[in-house]
Amino acid sequence: MGYFACTAHVVDVGGRGYGPDAREVYEEGIFIPIMKLVKRGEVNTDLIHLVRNNVREADQVVGDIYSLAACNETGQNRLNDMLEEFGLEDIDTLAAFILEHSERATRERLADLPHGSYENEMTVDGYDEPVTLKVRLDVTQAGIVADFTGTSPAAKFGINVPLVYTKAYSFYGLKCALAPEIPNNAASLSAFDVKAPVGCILNAVHPSPVAVRHVLGHFLPDLMLGALAKMAPGTVPAEGAGALWNVHVSVRPTDEHLVEAPEARGAEVLVFNSGGTGARPTKDGLNATAFPSGVHTMPIEITEQTGPVVFWRKELRPGSGGAGTHRGGLGQVIELAPAPGYDIRFNAMFDRVGHPARGREGGADGAPGGVRLDDGTVLRAKGTQFVPPGRKLVLELPGGGGFGEDRGRDEAARERDVAEGYVTSDGAKAE
Secondary structure, X not given: OOOOOOOOXXXXXXXXXXXXXXOOHHHOOOOOOOOXXXXXXXXXXXXXXXXXXXXXXXXXXXXXXXXXXXXXXXXXXXXXXXXXXXXXXXXXXXXXXXXXXXXHHHHHHHOXXXXXXXXXXXXXXXXXXXXXXXXXXXXXXXXXXXXXOOOOEOOOOOOOOOHHHHHHHHHHHHHHHHOOOOOOOOOOOOOEEEEOOOOEOXXXXXXXXXXXXXXXXXXXXXXXXXXHHHHOOOOOOOOOOOOOOOEEEEEEEOOHHHHHOOOOOOEEEEEOOOOOOOOOOOOOOOOOOOOOOOOOOOOHHHHOOOOOEEEEEEEEOOOXXXXXXXXXXXXXXXXXXXXXXXXXXXXXXXXXXXXXXXXXXXXXXXOOOEEEEOOOOEOOOEEEEEEOOOOOEEEEOOOOOOEOOHHHOOHHHHHHHHHOOOOOOOOOOOO
């Protein structure tokens, strides 16, 4: 009848660890061809041994694989329950109904759009040099084609994006703006298409490294929205922080007593963090909110139990949202360090440090991000780095751009910003 599928992040599989430093995909982890985990009720122990010997946290990763299998089994059981409840032999008729109506509804939404070509260009930090993302949206009776001709070539490091990922986030941006309520399926997306030159950074080919493809991929919805703003001014939000500020921390014991203690252990800790979204045409942006990914992070109290790492500060970053009739969402400040007797190596995969989120319709840009030690030492926004003993890592996440001229902001909103600490009383920007 069909397959259930599920996806999840598992901790630190093989290779260099989760980060952008690899020069080829072979350095980034292990490639497992499609094969069966279980065959006729028997677990494929060869596959389990292969995985167990290529990860740093074997028990956790293997346990996660079994959890994913259990997730699919739960889906199967609930599908069987539904079939029994409604007396269905299969889901073919139901699927055909959903797909037919999804495509029709999407195309109805697109029918009244003004035909033409609408362009947008965005510059982001990249790894060691800025990257240009360029799109032209061709709107016709047949649908919308996003053409990325003019986009930068593939990078030497793992920030490249495969075409399937480019399609996913481009379609998502278009669908959010034009047909948000319609179910997300192959039929509702059939009105959209993507063209990207082979070998550009948005159509990377094997064996280009792609481990942190999300950094550039998460900018694509804002890139789409910027082009749509040319078609329908006054209706599209400003740019936001975009890419998640994931930080992958490897914590290892250094104190000789801890190194020798059987209970002492290192840890791999991955934390998802978000800056601010862009201001909307009628509302402020959202503070510390992931768009487009929608990813939530774990509470700090739980994260600190996964390994010997201490979060000293996690708070909104005053003044980081761009000014405007509607203010951009705030970023946040995060300060962390290893527990006593341990040291930290971290993989940085951050952006919008050199190129902040742009405001729209006269709104100001959001504040750029920053990566530093607590003594002021500036660190790189991408790549593996160390936190020296006695120092703390400080992440200053970017804010979203503002929408509309600042002089149009309601006075009550200004007073509320000051009262809630979103801006300083003198309106100063975040440092």
